[in-house]
Amino acid sequence: MSIVRLLPLLLLIPAMALADSDKNYKVASNQFVAGSVVEPIANMVIEAKGTAVVSQKPSFPLKNFNLYWRHKKGPREYVWIQGKPDFTNYVTLHAFSLAEAHLLPSEVAYMRFYAAQNLKAFQDETDIYFDKYYLYSPRVPRLFFMKNGRWQVLREAEFPGVVVFENENKDFSAAFKQSPLTKLPKAVFPLKADSYVFTYTAPGFLPEVDICSVAPRSVVVLKPELIAPDTASGQEIPGISMELADVKATKNLEETEILYDKFIGELQKVASFVDTMQFDALYPKLKTPEFLGLDKADFNYKEYKSAYEGTRMKAKSDWMHSMTIGVSEVNAAFNNKLDSLQALPLRVALTPVSVTPVRATDSSVVDSTSAPLKAVMLKFGQSHERIDVAWQGTAKDIGADSLYKLFEQNGNDVPVIVTIEQNKPVWLHKESEVSGRHHYRYTQIEFKFGTQSLTGIGEFILPSYISAQPEVQRWLSVAHAAPWRAPQEILEAAGDDSASVIDGSLPGYDNAKFPRIVRDTKFGTVALIDSGTFRYRGRVVSMSPFAIMTTEVTQNLFAQWMLAQEDSLKRIKDRSSFRSPFKPVHNITWDNARAACQMMGGDLPTEAQWEFAGRADNNEGAVWEGDPKDSVGNYAVYRNNSYKMGKKSDAYGPQKVASKKPNAWGIYDMSGNVAEWTRDKYFMFSLWVESSNPTGAVMGYSKVYKGGSWKDNESALNLTNGDDEDPRYWSDAIGFRCVFPRKLIEGR
Known part of the structure; x- marks a missing residue:
């Protein structure tokens, strides 16, 4: 930006010259x-x-x-x-x-x-x-x-509330799903206005589940009074065949569950020997949604009801055991055995009951069966069996077509190995009985063919009767980082074109934060950015989903784009002076950069899109700030490691894209290498920032570019800064990357 254009701003706001950093x-x-x-x-x-x-x-x-x-x-x-x-x-x-x-x-x-x-x-x-x-x-x-x-x-935000527990038992314990602690303190805060489900326990007392609503600025005092079972009236009860030795003899989880169900069944048969009406009179009743002011379809209420029924069944079992001789020891042995077996991971070899090709949607293809494959769908198990799940995706290093042909030609001779994080199925109850147990903690899939092992890249899909369970919902949303489809019916998934192939080479990232990375021969490598909010120009703004290239446009990709243009008059010449197929295009004007993106169905990113993707949930303007192990040189090609090296050095000038570390979303070179054109206009008096998808100044002629380059000092690499130039300007320090509508990338 020239000093002449800065002069009016300096005259109007002289205090800016004296502003503190x-x-x-x-x-x-x-x-x-x-x-x-x-x-x-x-x-x-x-x-x-x-x-x-x-x-x-x-x-x-x-x-x-x-x-x-x-x-x-x-x-x-x-x-x-x-x-x-x-x-x-x-x-x-x-x-x-x-x-x-x-x-x-x-x-x-x-x-x-x-x-x-x-x-x-x-x-x-x-x-x-x-x-x-x-x-x-x-x-x-x-x-x-x-x-x-x-x-x-x-x-100011809505003020949170507080829940205080009052119970004189020093061993009293309260817990709820939102807390990382297994035992809550006497006061729990801050709690947003909502309903919360708590579980109460204490040694020698029956467990209970409670729900309460917390209003803003409220201090809710809960006074749980746990029930102690009567252990003094034990009597010999006929019909209980289980002993401790039987529990110890079980070899695996399934055997233990079968024996446990038999144990519970025997207890139910001999319940007539125990006056359960006494338990029903003592144990707290299920609170109705009307009493709580909630809708019966409210998720928290459904979770409360499910937890209440399971806890009440356990409490009743504990109470009945206390009224008998020897049963409590057997029950404790079952609980210990189940806990230890469920904590173990599980790898199972499965044979798919169906293999279905999933084809890309392309309006230009009349016969849908000739459209290219984008994934393969495998269905395992049967409805309401222990394993009932589908998987959709492809395999690393081979395409969807090759994976489908592998199954088509070899059928059941292709072993499929599925890894389950814990051998802990969800238990479904019908009244007082277990109606089914179903696995849901699937994390990985592999395909064996001869000596070759192929890692699956895709997503597991659960039927709604499993995915709707609160226990499963919590695990899907919080407790894992494996790729998963949002809960829906498996049959609907076969016709779903919204899911793109996921790059599985970046394990350990939470999908809520880490975007899906799609590698495409036409568009290059593209990150699918979900909607979100971030602090932009002093204001928290919301952003709609979009897709952005993970690297600057390379000379090789640019050449492919131009060759694909049938009208040779529309082709744009690459005037890059530092020649290499994988170095970024430079010496390109804003007009030509935007035209190149639009040829491919995309556009230049707005400044807000560019900054949202570049900062990747980082509040600072430099992604390396705050990490003592990292420095600017690990992330950026800039003055110290490029321009200062001199013209005789290979390090002089822009370098191959992705030669430095990516940001937390897998996007490279947002700082340094070449600065990048954005779509936005610049105007010195543009003070307004839209609350959603900001688009820059309405007036103005020059265009904003961001990120700094191989010629710039570290201070110029800050992602919150920008500069501007005439759209006809070009430089060996300015290049570009494109954004695309997500549907364009996902539909391929």
Whole structure:
């Protein structure tokens, strides 16, 4: 950008020339003093056990169900206090959701906050409170802070609620699915307004399940009164044939389950010897959705009902065992054996009951049977059997056509090995009996053919009667990183064209964060980006799904694109001066870069799309920041490792794409190598940012480019920065990459 074009902005806003960098709006780590004694202050939210509290150094990650207080004790002295909240004062605070603001506790702990943008640095909030999910202010409902050189704002969120347990038994334990702890403390916070299902246990007492609704700013007090079974009235009950030796003799999980079902059946037959009406009168009744103010179809209520029925059955069994002699020991032996067997992984050899080709949708193909294969669908087991699952995909290193031919030619002679994370099926109950057990923790599939072993790349598909179970839903959404289809009927999946082939070469990433990577001979390697939100130009904005190339357009791919154009007059000449098939195209104008993308059905990315993909859920402008093991040189081709090497060095100039580390979403060279054109116009007075899919300035002529290049210093590589040029400008430091509609990539 020329100084002439910057001059009006400098004249209009002279204060910008004197603005502090971000670091001047942060609390230095050496300003936190450990061991400092803090006297209680009015309306202090941390409980003071005694007359004072003692500070410590900030430590991350923050602990669950703890509150942290950052108190400014002097001009350059801060104290950091950890403790339990005083809930009377806690619910009077203003809350700011860190997740909604796309901020982390470890970064906001060192930010200075202001009630207005015109306050000086030393006039920040004196007292700020934190937990893992919220930042709290005792004074104002809006906070300003400086990040990436911009004033940004935190707006008040709906205040969470609190649940307090009151039970005198020191061994009392409460748990719920949202907590990483198996035993909750006496107070659980912060809880968003919702309904929550809790399980109560204590040694010598019957387990219970409860549900409660938590409203904003509410402190809900629960007083569970667990029932102790009567162990003094044991009597000899005929008909129980099971002994401890029988349980120990079982060889595997299936044998143990069969014996356990027989054990429960015998207990049911002899139930007439025990007055179960006494149990029914003592045990808490199932709360109705009307009583709770919930719809019977509410997911939390369905989870509560399912958990209640299973826990009540176990409690009744425990109660009956306590009324008999010797049965409780057998039951305990069953529980221990089942737990140990279910903890083991499982690898099973399966034969598919059906093999179906899944073809790409292409409107130009009249006969759908001639459309190219994009995947193979395998169906295993039968409906309501222990194994009832489908898998759709291909195999690494071979295409869908080759995999299908392998099964077509060899049939059942192709062993399929499926790995199950734990040998722990979901138990379905009908009244007091187990109606079925079904596996769902599938994580990997392999195909054996002769000495060759092929790894499957695709997704497992569960029938809805399994996937709808709350236990299965939790595992699908949280507890694994294997590729999975959203729950739906298997028969519907055969006609689903929305699922693309997944690149399985990047294990260990959560699909909620890591995009699917599609390798395509026409478009190159493309990342399918899901919808999401991020902090952009001082505002949290939402982004719709799109697909973006994982590398800059290479000279080889560009040549393929141009050769594919039947009209030779439309072909664009590659004027790159540093020639190599896998180096990025450069010396290209904005007009030509956009035309090349549009030839392929795509476009240049907007600045927001480019930055969303480049930062990959990182709040900073540099993806290497915050990791002491990494440095800019690991991620970027830039001045120090390229331009400074001199013209005689092979390192001089842009390098082969993907020669450095990718960001967390598998996208390369967003910083350095060549800067990249975006679709957006630049205008110096463009201050408005749309809340959804920002598109840049309405007015203006020059075009924005991002990322810095092989000629630039580290400061120019910050992904939140950009520059602009005339769309007719070209340089050996500027290239491009394209974005595409997801359907265009997924439909291939």
